Amino acid sequence: MEFHGTPSHNHSSADGVLDELIELRLPAKAEQIPLVRMLTHGVLARADFGLDAIADAKMAVDEACAQLVQLADLGAELSCRFRTTPRGIEVSCSTRTRHPAPPNERSFGWHVLTTLAHSVSAHHDLLPGEPSGVLTIDLVLRAESSAG
Amino acid sequence: MNGDRKSVLRRSDEYAHCDPLFDELGTLDPDDPRHEELRATLVTELLPLAEHIATRFAGRGEPREDLVQVARIGLINAVDRYDAQRGHDFLSFAVPTIMGEVRRHFRDTGWAVRVPRRLKELHLTLSQGIAELSQRMGRAPTPTELSQHLDLDIDQVREGLMAGNAYQALSVDKPVHDEDTLSLADTIGSDDPSIVLVENHEALQPLLEELPRRERAILVMRFFGGMTQTQIADRVGISQMHVSRLLSQTLELLRGKLTGENS
Numbered sequence: 001m002e003f004h005g006t007p008s009h010n011h012s013s014a015d016g017v018l019d020e021l022i023e024l025r026l027p028a029k030a031e032q033i034p035l036v037r038m039l040t041h042g043v044l045a046r047a048d049f050g051l052d053a054i055a056d057a058k059m060a061v062d063e064a065c066a067q068l069v070q071l072a073d074l075g076a077e078l079s080c081r082f083r084t085t086p087r088g089i090e091v092s093c094s095t096r097t098r099h100p101a102p103p104n105e106r107s108f109g110w111h112v113l114t115t116l117a118h119s120v121s122a123h124h125d126l127l128p129g130e131p132s133g134v135l136t137i138d139l140v141l142r143a144e145s146s147a148g
Numbered sequence: 149m150n151g152d153r154k155s156v157l158r159r160s161d162e163y164a165h166c167d168p169l170f171d172e173l174g175t176l177d178p179d180d181p182r183h184e185e186l187r188a189t190l191v192t193e194l195l196p197l198a199e200h201i202a203t204r205f206a207g208r209g210e211p212r213e214d215l216v217q218v219a220r221i222g223l224i225n226a227v228d229r230y231d232a233q234r235g236h237d238f239l240s241f242a243v244p245t246i247m248g249e250v251r252r253h254f255r256d257t258g259w260a261v262r263v264p265r266r267l268k269e270l271h272l273t274l275s276q277g278i279a280e281l282s283q284r285m286g287r288a289p290t291p292t293e294l295s296q297h298l299d300l301d302i303d304q305v306r307e308g309l310m311a312g313n314a315y316q317a318l319s320v321d322k323p324v325h326d327e328d329t330l331s332l333a334d335t336i337g338s339d340d341p342s343i344v345l346v347e348n349h350e351a352l353q354p355l356l357e358e359l360p361r362r363e364r365a366i367l368v369m370r371f372f373g374g375m376t377q378t379q380i381a382d383r384v385g386i387s388q389m390h391v392s393r394l395l396s397q398t399l400e401l402l403r404g405k406l407t408g409e410n411s
Contacts, residue, residue: 038310045291045306051278052288052377054309055392059399066403108346108406112399115371143290 028072060116094136222249270308
């Protein structure tokens, strides 16, 4: 497991100065997900999100990670990246999987994600020359609670 | 429980002098200054009862003074809700009320892991601050707002909120029906249209029906009713943190059952 809390060196971003990246990499196993919850809590509390929004975000990240872990290849890694942007906090969770398609957008799990996060999207990118690809779920979290 | 009640009732003579006061209280208008005076007298006279009940729960990891405070709140509630004209004596009404309050305190403050006393107290302070601010602002406060309201360092607030993660989750073997004040019909129709939009709602519906009604109502209010956790907390009469825990748990439970069926 690795933990990075360093400013990003992403040259493609025009807002590079604001663009701090926090990343947690851990085994793609259900029992590891509470660590992601804790990091989510810490990041959002630091960003001074409302407590409703923090609680919602934890559930959203929990759900996204749970979906990924179910599909992950054996021994795969789960990566969760948090980035503060003008849109809110973007969380990108990804893992390696042979499962070719993103999650079903009409499932209950997806409904949970869209209720809790400001926006949700998923994409699956094939790795060249390999049977597996990288499945990513991107969430945008906003300081105000997403309900109402 | 029965044993508890009996041993408290054995001392009921100690409080016999309160009976005429209750009778008088029942005849007074709540705006009457005499009403407030009698109420205060009764609460003061009955304080040993609260202490006695709190003592029965001592030695279970909660500070005794906290238990006494909680029992006193239960006592005040009991004094306010007791109706002498219904023919029950006060003690047989008050003892279960006060015990219920103390039990609820244990349930709401049970910790999953050992947490330093300082953090527990901080957590309690934060919970009260959250409740006050939510009430005042009609939404959940931010950590900064909490730190200002409570005059605490922001890092302390963050640490305390994080410690809330170690809070014991309400497990399935604990009673869930004791706060059953919520009518499910108030919160959902059984065929909520937005549930139908979910593709696997046929699989979901029976799982929802298996849930304890409070958990189900909370889930539906959040995911199909567009309510915030703070609004739900207000409606159900529990803390936002408690709502958050119940929701997370319910989701996890559903996740396990839904994927179990799909695979």
